[in-house]
Structure formats: C-alpha cells, structure tokens
Amino acid sequence: LVLGLLGISDLQSDERARELADVxxxxxxxxxxxxxxADPGFIQFLQKDE
Amino acid sequence: xxxxxxxxxxxxxxxxxGLARHAPGLRAALxxxxxxxxxxxxxxxxEETQPTSxxxxxxxxxxxxxxQPASGSSWHRLGxxxxxxxxxxxxxxxxxxxxxxxxxxxxxxxxxxxGQSEQAKMHxxxxxxxxxxxxxxxxxxxxFGKTAEISKELTPAExxxxxxAYQALPSxxxxxxxxxxxxxxxxxxxxxxxxxxQKLAVVPPVTxxxxxxxxxxxxxxxxxxxxx
Numbered sequence: 001l002v003l004g005l006l007g008i009s010d011l012q013s014d015e016r017a018r019e020l021a022d023v024x025x026x027x028x029x030x031x032x033x034x035x036x037x038a039d040p041g042f043i044q045f046l047q048k049d050e
Numbered sequence: 051x052x053x054x055x056x057x058x059x060x061x062x063x064x065x066x067x068g069l070a071r072h073a074p075g076l077r078a079a080l081x082x083x084x085x086x087x088x089x090x091x092x093x094x095x096x097e098e099t100q101p102t103s104x105x106x107x108x109x110x111x112x113x114x115x116x117x118q119p120a121s122g123s124s125w126h127r128l129g130x131x132x133x134x135x136x137x138x139x140x141x142x143x144x145x146x147x148x149x150x151x152x153x154x155x156x157x158x159x160x161x162x163x164x165g166q167s168e169q170a171k172m173h174x175x176x177x178x179x180x181x182x183x184x185x186x187x188x189x190x191x192x193x194f195g196k197t198a199e200i201s202k203e204l205t206p207a208e209x210x211x212x213x214x215a216y217q218a219l220p221s222x223x224x225x226x227x228x229x230x231x232x233x234x235x236x237x238x239x240x241x242x243x244x245x246x247x248q249k250l251a252v253v254p255p256v257t258x259x260x261x262x263x264x265x266x267x268x269x270x271x272x273x274x275x276x277x278x
Contacts, residue, residue: 013152020191021156027194028175029168031206036213037190037197038182041227045216046200048227 123151135161138176146180154180 027034036042125133125143135158136143146154161169182190201209216224 013149017149017152017156020153021160023191023194024153024179025157025160025164025172027191028172028179029164030194031210032197032213034175034179034182034190036216037193038186039216039224039228040189040193040231041224042213042216043193043196043200044227044231045219046197046212049212050200 123148128155131162132158136176138173139180142177142180150180 027037125140128136132155133140136154139146139154143151161172164172179187197209201212204212219227
C-alpha cells in the first residue's frame, strides 16, 4: 500500500512538473519578457486598452 | 485521530514482537519490511498535523532538513545535454528545491526541440525567472494565459509595442494599475494553464433543455450534455 501510494504521488509530481515545464517554456520563449507577466499592472493595461 | 493512529502503530509493533518471539529468524525480515512503512506513516502524520496557515518562512527549515532525492540532486550528476540546456542555472542549481529541479529537468528534455534563437532567448531569461518567488511565478503563469487570451488578435510586434507603451507610462500610473489588479477578488487556487475548450462542458441551448424537461427529446439526444 505504501509503495503504491508513493508511486502514485511520484506519478502526480511528474505530471505536475511536465505541465509546469510546458508553460514555462512557452512563457520564456514568448516575444514578451517574463517581467511583463510578473507585472500585475500590464494585464490591467491590456484589458483597459481592449 | 492521532490517538487512533498511535494505537494502531503500537498494536503493529507489539504484534511484530510477538511473532518474532515464536520465530526468531523472522525478526530481521519483518522489521525490515514493516519498520519503513511505520516510519513513513508517522512522517506523513507529522506533515498532516502541521498548521496549513503557517507562513512559508516557518516551514522552510523543516523542508531544508529533509534529504533530497538522489536523481538530479547535484549539478555534476546531470548529463551533458541537461547541463547544456540548464547552463544559466549552474550556480544556483544546488539551492533549488527538488520540485523546482524536477521541473527544470523536464524543460531540459524539450530544450533541443527549440530553434537556436529561442534557445538563446530562453537562456537569457532563465536566471531571472528562477530567481522569482514561487508565488510570483504562479501569478506570472496565470497572467501569461490571460495575456494570450486578451491579445490573441495582436501580432507579436503589436504585443511588444503594448509592453513598451506600458513601460513608458509614468510610474504613478503603472502603480495605480498594479494596485487595481491587486484589489481584485481572487478565486480558488490558480490553474497552472488555461483549461482546453474540449474539456469544458457544453451547455445545451435553452430550447433543448426545455424539450428534455418536457420529455419530447429521446434519451440519446440528451447524451452530449450529460457526458461531461
């Protein structure tokens, strides 16, 4: 049971790491720098502009 | 809950001792099999009983004391291609958390599929991205998804022009926009990435819903709405 639970937990961590890696790669190769997304004001600016 | 757990642990231990008395040869084998499980369960219980509202700074020393997984724990144990992909993180690698390392190792798998200019861009941005706090990164990922949604009709050059226009704003105005974003009510835990459209339930049109209610439509017609 313990080994099974550890296995499931490991699989979930792998899945989560893959999802984060996919998003991070897209974010880091975007035309905008990461600061643009880390700045909460920019998205407000875009929404206002829209 | 704790008492029940402790009782079951004591019972398991006393059972072990009883068995070992009758068959002394089994003692070592039984202890080797059951002891790690008991230790793991008590460790899980200790984590479970920690207050969830405690600030991360308090729980940090406890996690730092835990042994790190052997895979990829040290920079020198990484493969040549992994080291090449993660070169900007070489200095900070050993200070990263196991989960953070795991994510970067996943990134290193896809790194060779990128073009040269994208690889260079990623290397340039990697250090500052890794230096952000986990909460800031989570917020940036969320904003990335929202920005993609808002600016899907914009060309890359237009998006860049918007960012430059935002940076050109007076600092008071930018601060005002940031404050406005912070005051917005937050929902539940932020999603890692936007949910794909095909995963969302399709809401049946009003007329169909009325028809189902009155029993005019056969059961097969109602299936797509019920399947999600």
